[in-house]
Amino acid sequence: AQSVTQLGSHVSVSEGALVLLRCNYSSSVPPYLFWYVQYPNQGLQLLLKYTTGATLVKGINGFEAEFKKSETSFHLAKPSAHMSDAAEYFCAVSDRGSSASKIIFGSGTRLSIRP
């Protein structure tokens, strides 16, 4: 069964600093991988996804993530944090081996930005 683990339920960085949110997955076959963001009182929004091809994927708002099969990881990064990045971030996976597959979410990481 697939699972996803997000290391760190809360991350705090200074404005302008590097943001790094960690995600590891467990799956017999590398799954499809997603990062979603949830702003307060809003629905989840896709930041980026990895399906195939280049392992470094770029998303909206300057975020990027790298798929590392050997580490079963899909960490999310942004070189310079902005106050508007404060939100909850969720890593998610979907089974590559099935055409009828659900999306499984991690427990989330709350990102805070210090002025």
Add this chain to the structure above:
Amino acid sequence: DTGVSQDPRHKITKRGQNVTFRCDPISEHNRLYWYRQTLGQGPEFLTYFQNEAQLEKSRLLSDRFSAERPKGSFSTLEIQRTEQGDSAMYLCASSQGQPNTEAFFGQGTRLTVV
């Protein structure tokens, strides 16, 4: 298209009452998902549909929960004999095609059981 729509946005009910939530997905999306989210947690999978077929139901979902998608368009989630532990945000999402495509989420229905 206005995106995924959920109704109501908020529901307060007394313990033991039944509640029903509605989700209208994006037109033409064949997949529809229901999730439950509690404070500080990620969305927890409940069930999902491909067209009108319910393909999977979480083992965490008790018999008090039932979902339908009668014509492959909108969906309803019913909770019978609500309990305080059912208090949560119920999220609906839809997508089109294969599992590698983006799921679009509604803003959710917040249920409070008193």
